[in-house]
Amino acid sequence: MGEKYDVAVVGAGPAGYHAAIRAAQLGLSTLCIDQWLDDQGVLQPGGTCLNVGCIPSKALLDASHKYQQAQSEFSTIGIKAKSVAMDIAQMQKHKRSVVASLTQGVSSLLKSNGVAVMAGHATLGADKQLTVSSDSGSPVVIQAENIILAPGSRPIEIDACQRDDQCIVDSTGALAFDEVPRRLGIIGAGVIGLELGSVWSRLGSEVVLLEAMDAFLPGADSQVAKEALKQYKRQGLDIRLGAKVVGSQNEDGEVVISYEDAEGLQTETFDRVVVAVGRRPQTTDLLEDASGISLDERGFIKVDEHCQTGIPGVFAVGDAVRGAMLAHKGMEEGVMVAERIKGKKPQVNYDTVPMVIYTHPEIAWVGKTEDDLSKEGTEFKAGVFPMAASGRGMASQETVGLVKVIADAVSDRVLGVHMIGAHASELIAEAVIAMEFGASAEDIGLTMFAHPTLSEGLHEAALAVSGHAIHIANRKRR
Ligand code: FAD
């Protein structure tokens, strides 16, 4: 029988390690269990996000963006970059070193906060019995007053195109290519497909994205999605909508993909294919039937708004539960649960989860779209600022995109902010704070923004809600 803890956390991804650290900060004896080992058998905390998700993808997105700028944009601003060359091995080495620093950082944080860490696979049985199995001995039974399940997610696989880890890979494989594919097929034009497609396209691949749906980025503001599609196409991404992949065949190191579109059955040949059709919760090998934990029809652990499962003392957070499959959403849930275990009463505000796509231009939004509001019958006003009118945008060659502020027609309260443009991933934080504080568009308009900055775009869009933006031609006097 293992030691007894106040809290045992399964999973050291962003949701799990935040829960564990906050629980330990609050004085609860805490154990964090994870099964992610490196080639030497050493535990790699950080989950998908640090190891094969947010961080490595951003390392490659940033590197490939700089390469592309050096190649084709520097000359306009008077920088002659002779013989710019790409070194994929070094790019991958840089990516691995960033990942290693961060996973080691999480290990140190867990240790310095007094969290006990255990490597192994956890299974939850009857009466909150948690069993951890590993290669290094017999299974250990953990006793814990409270259990936080944070097992995350894994890529969805499709029968039509099964992963072989050579020619057909998932997002993990696509982050590790050691050479630039000549012709790269990506199944799914969602966030992950677009980010990975951008990386390899900038580095020289001919990229084709096959997307089953007719709509492009249906969750985004439609004006933003339209602008994004235009920009991606301009960059050379061949995005085919209404193209459902139905089969694949490996022929002499190439993959022939069959897909159906409005014109019938089509085929395309690629030397590499990435299956990026979404992620599913990693719950199948975690829960014994006797655990009493219920899953929904898609395999997500059923929880209430405070991440409480149906079993008292058992909570679930992160990608394995309903809501956006994003690291920061899981982090906030992890912290909320730790604090609620300690008797505090925080809530996660699911209305202000920022969504970001780290392509160039970046796309970011928070809150509702115009379509959402029209569907629910809420009257609203919208103000739009085009980044083409931004002084800082012009100075830094970043004039693509727009900022849109949507406010309630009666109360003027901000209901959504949508952006496409450089640094949108950073700028959206201002909108999240405004919404979290219940700001009106007028409040943002009355706030002083540093000049010249891209963030003035948010200021102007908020002013535009009531028609008095300074840098947009207005027809009416208000
Ligand atoms: P995970 O990070 O998946 O961690 C779960 C952990 O639990 C893993 O370490 C796993 O080993 C462990 N585990 C599971 N089951 C068990 C078990 N039974 N016993 C022991 N351990 C177990 N999100 C963003 O917010 N921003 C981004 O830019 C972003 N980019 C992404 C790019 C890619 C390519 C991918 C694939 C994902 C990206 N995401 C991004 C999504 C993000 O990675 C996830 O939302 C986030 O990692 C979820 O955190 P989590 O803690 O719930 O789960």
Ligand code: AMP
């Ligand atoms: P996301 O969920 O944002 O990661 O996006 C995944 C995308 O993959 C969605 O837009 C799906 O419509 C798309 N998708 C799923 N299955 C297929 C398929 N067989 N062929 C093409 N696209 C698909």
